[in-house]
Amino acid sequence: MSESYTLMAGGTWWTVVFDAAAIASLVVAVNLVADAVQGVLDR
Numbered sequence: 542m543s544e545s546y547t548l549m550a551g552g553t554w555w556t557v558v559f560d561a562a563a564i565a566s567l568v569v570a571v572n573l574v575a576d577a578v579q580g581v582l583d584r
Contacts, residue, residue, distance in 0.1 A: 549557050
């Protein structure tokens with residue numbers, strides 16, 4: 542966390558934003574795949 546704060550304060554905020562966006566999109570993608578698999582298995 543302290544490294545992220547240093548990056549944001551130093552003007553390289555975009556590295557923190559893109560890293561957070563990548564993690565968030567990965568979580569959403571895994572949830573969508575899990576929902577699709579559950580829907581197929583519940584038939």
